[in-house]
Amino acid sequence: MDFLNAIVALSNFVLIPAIAYGSQLALGALGVTLIYGILRFSNFAHGDTMAFGTMATILVTWLFQSMGISFGPLPTALLALPFGILGCMALVLITDRAVYRFYRQQKAKPVILVIVSMGVMFILNGIVRFIIGPDEQRFADGERFIISARTFKEMTGLREGLAIKASQGLTVIVAVIAVVLLFWFLNRTRTGKSMRAYSDNEDLALLSGINPERVVIYTWLIVAALATIAGTLYGLDKSFKPFVYFQLLLPIFAAAIVGGLGSPVGAIAGGFVIAFSEVTITYAWKKVLGYLMPESLEPSGLVQLLSTDYKFAVSFVILLIVLLFRPTGLFRGKSV
């Protein structure tokens, strides 16, 4: 019984939150990695692109809610998501046309594009705050739990409760669908293959008649879709606040680099590595160990390696270790 309690406590506070958070990071890191692979620069504006897409989704959600449209037990935001993606696509195409294309034609060095993307980041940051304000916005509705802690306790008679929030289940399902679609697109369709070809060897791809502008546009469209999905899922699961999305940039980049920049599989693995490290290192293990260990060995302290305030430090440290010892990342992406 104690063993079961330990497993349930661990799932409730570590496994489930980390899986949901990992999926959100993986989707974000996929966007970063695609831009790096195909456009060949680190897009610092990615966090704010997520914020913009989420904002568009939220505005449409509010419109739907005011019109009385709902999605039954599922959040209305899911219905609004396609519109949010369209809004975000329009935004990235405009920024590409207005900003990035100029530097691409100049054959600017990647480092210049990185700085340019920082400029874009600050402007997007301002636009999002200007439109929706810097405060926290809640837009989740529908059923809150797949299973709540109280029901679980009554069902099983265990001392520990297990809660799975609807937003967590949704995050995982939507992330899986998005990733399957993305891989199908990259591996099976003509455009996807041309994108991979362009990423592998730009000159060879140009010689074989691939239109680079088309590849770039498709990349941006996919990135906009991924960013909006990641941002909306994060917002549903936690809450939407523009500044938080800006801060998410660090774990997302850590995930993309740990997995190997330019490698989609790596981005997904990296997302989960970062999420699990952040959660396990800042978790206080007292309860779980208390169930597992004999009474005499029960820990009296909290058994918490780092205070939760240092969550972002964990991603930093992992990032540093990977860059020092394996600069190409776990899945042999491009070296940074």
Place this chain on the structure above:
Amino acid sequence: MKKLLMATAATALMAGSAFAASHGKEVKIGIILGFTGPLESITPDMAAGAELAMTEVNDAGTLLDGMMVTPVRADSTCIDAAAASAAAERLVTSDGVKGIMGADCSGVTGAILSNVAVPNGVVMISPSATSPALSHQNNEDNGLFFRTAPSDARQGVVMTEILMEEGVKDVAVSYVNNDYGKGLADSFQAAFEAAGGTVTISAAHEDQKADYSAEVGALASAGGERLVVAGYVDGGGSGIVRAALDTGAFDTFHFVDGMVSDTLTAKFKGEIDGSMGQVPGTDSPGASNFEKMAGDAFNPTGPFAKESYDAAALIMLAMQAAGSTDPQVYKDKVMDVANAPGERIFPGELAKAIEILAGGGDIDYVGATAVELIGPGESAGNYRQITYKDGEEVTVKYR
């Protein structure tokens, strides 16, 4: 030449005394509050509350045989200690105030006290500074500082009493990471442990984060019968409660004054049934008197408006009791007029109080907030104990 000098000196002296005589029937009291800054929305009501007391005394016209009270406002900014000290310095040296009603925020209040009030020997009565650091147990303030707001240390004691009466012995504490949260959590922990309770964990949370599940994970791991949330309802406090409810870590909570509000019940409805909390409040008849007097002139239910009225009234009544406007003389009378024994004085009865004092009698100023000064001259603090039932906030009692 010598005669000329003498004459000039004599003229100057005469002019000086004539000047003094013409203003002899006026006493200035400074009102220093954060008219700009993070409290700018509530300070106008506070100042109006203090000025209401002065108008009441002036209308009676009996203070120290016809002394008129003039309020002088200054801006404390709430956050900028240097600006606040400069403003207070101007009040004391240039306007010549004999007492200061203020300041509002704990930080600037401490700065004004040590930089201006103590060096110049001016009495300060703050209506809203609640930091335990302002309790001068060893007379560092030369007996010049008082407050009509309770110290947060007092709230820690009240919380302990409530929890102990409920039979709760183990609690986890989550506090907002600033002076208010930390001070409150520390004073609560000290009081609770002294009463025989156990604080399993006292962990800080940052305001304005998207997700508090990690913080709640640590709190749940430490365990406890109840989670004490010492934060803000519009900040991280609600996030902690949300995450604790979602993960099933805690079902019942204990809320401090920063959490108890309509927003809290609107956010959580029936989910926090069985939780408890306390907010400053009193059922004394003084509060309703004050609200009637204020009428539509300002919002008398605004935070600390009543405390401001009481602070200003105490300064004037202490002057009357001492028979002098000299802060060094009347500072000793503040505690006398505020506490028993004597005739109980409510808002609107300041004229009566002055009459009693003038006749050599004793008063016990109750005022709008049931003032009772304890220890180093701070309000004993009256709290409204509340609980949650069927998604509604219910008042249990006043303590």
